[in-house]
Amino acid sequence: MAVYTHLSAEDLADLIGHYDVGELVSAKGIAEGISNSNWLIETTGKNGNGARFILTMYERRIDLDDLPFFLDLLDHLSATGAPVPRTIHDRMGASSRLLEDKAVALIEFLPGVSIDRPTPAQAYSVGRALAGLHLASEGFAERRANTLRPQDWQAIVDDAGYEAIASIDASLPDIIRSALPDLLDQWPDHLPRSIIHADLFPDNVLMLGHTVSGLIDFYFACHDITAYDLAVTHVAWCFEPGGQEFRSEVSRALIEGYESIRPLSQNERDAMPLLARGASMRFVATRVQDWLDTPADALVTRKDPVDFARRMQYYQRTGAEVFAR
Numbered sequence: 222m223a224v225y226t227h228l229s230a231e232d233l234a235d236l237i238g239h240y241d242v243g244e245l246v247s248a249k250g251i252a253e254g255i256s257n258s259n260w261l262i263e264t265t266g267k268n269g270n271g272a273r274f275i276l277t278m279y280e281r282r283i284d285l286d287d288l289p290f291f292l293d294l295l296d297h298l299s300a301t302g303a304p305v306p307r308t309i310h311d312r313m314g315a316s317s318r319l320l321e322d323k324a325v326a327l328i329e330f331l332p333g334v335s336i337d338r339p340t341p342a343q344a345y346s347v348g349r350a351l352a353g354l355h356l357a358s359e360g361f362a363e364r365r366a367n368t369l370r371p372q373d374w375q376a377i378v379d380d381a382g383y384e385a386i387a388s389i390d391a392s393l394p395d396i397i398r399s400a401l402p403d404l405l406d407q408w409p410d411h412l413p414r415s416i417i418h419a420d421l422f423p424d425n426v427l428m429l430g431h432t433v434s435g436l437i438d439f440y441f442a443c444h445d446i447t448a449y450d451l452a453v454t455h456v457a458w459c460f461e462p463g464g465q466e467f468r469s470e471v472s473r474a475l476i477e478g479y480e481s482i483r484p485l486s487q488n489e490r491d492a493m494p495l496l497a498r499g500a501s502m503r504f505v506a507t508r509v510q511d512w513l514d515t516p517a518d519a520l521v522t523r524k525d526p527v528d529f530a531r532r533m534q535y536y537q538r539t540g541a542e543v544f545a546r
């Protein structure tokens with residue numbers, strides 16, 4: 222479930238009245254997503270032809286000081302033609318408003334569906350879209366630091382404690398303990414940086430057939446190592462869903478698609494195994510944190526950290542092989 226706040230029909234109609242989008246026709250809570258409340262909004266549209274939007278209410282995890290960065294980024298990227306939703310500004314020109322003491326934003330609805338298990342052609346298309354995003358972000362001057370870097374993974378793990386982590390799965394503490402020191406020591410600081418999405422999982426990509434129609438959920442976007450974003454996308458897309466079996470043809474297609482727009486330098490390619498191990502650890506850490514913070518009987522389905530620990534071991538075992546030309 223992902224509607225944490227009840228908004229009455231009057232609240233919604235009043236809110237929509239602040240935008241030049243026509244009158245409210247319907248509002249449906251969206252079940253997907255965990256962090257925020259989302260509604261699919263239909264209005265009569267500016268010209269009476271009907272229009273659809275996503276209304277997001279920012280509930281947790283997001284530091285509201287970061288909201289202008291995320292929304293300005295969407296505006297910048299959509300202006301370059303990247304497949305990301307535009308934000309709708311209210312009549313005063315603001316891209317977010319306050320409702321019940323919480324920030325809300327109205328965002329363009331994009332067509333498409335999220336794919337659970339991509340074909341190589343879809344992975345190619347995702348690679349292209351990701352590289353396009355990196356290039357399109359070049360003229361964007363605002364900055365947000367990554368708050369989930371190696372020292373943050375370590376802090377999350379320390380905070381959770383190995384005893385609690387073992388309660389999730391007995392093998393997890395050793396896997397984490399043996400991986401973190403190298404990641405901290407060897408994390409590269411010489412690679413090109415740009416704005417990165419940092420969470421481009423299948424549920425954050427909308428597709429029509431083999432084509433990417435939307436990249437959404439930019440709430441981890443930040444300025445960091447560009448190739449790390451490809452590593453995040455690789456670990457999220459190139460294994461059997463909910464499992465650990467590597468899909469080499471999807472991996473090849475993702476990297477080929479990426480390089481068709483932005484070829485990796487030799488330094489970036491050499492760093493990919495390390496970056497992929499780091500990307501895996503990032504999701505092990507945050508999934509451990511969420512697992513321990515979410516009661517087993519909560520309505521939200523907890524995401525399993527073990528798959529990502531095994532994926533990290535896969536990158537460790539195979540080394541440069543996965544990313545060789």
Ligand SMILES: Nc1ncnc2c1ncn2[C@@H]1O[C@H](COP(=O)(O)OP(=O)(O)OP(=O)(O)O)[C@@H](O)[C@H]1O
Pocket residue numbers: 223251253254255256257258259275306328329330331332424425435437438440
């Ligand atoms: N611009 C959009 N166009 C079409 N559908 C969208 C759009 N934005 C969000 N959605 C739909 O709403 C769902 C939830 O959105 P989103 O993933 O941003 O929620 P969230 O709670 O912020 O996410 P998460 O739990 O992944 O952090 C998506 O899975 C998608 O179905």
Ligand SMILES: N[C@@H](CCO)C(=O)O
Pocket residue numbers: 420422504507508524
């Ligand atoms: N995409 C992440 C959740 C957001 O950090 C995961 O699947 O663990």
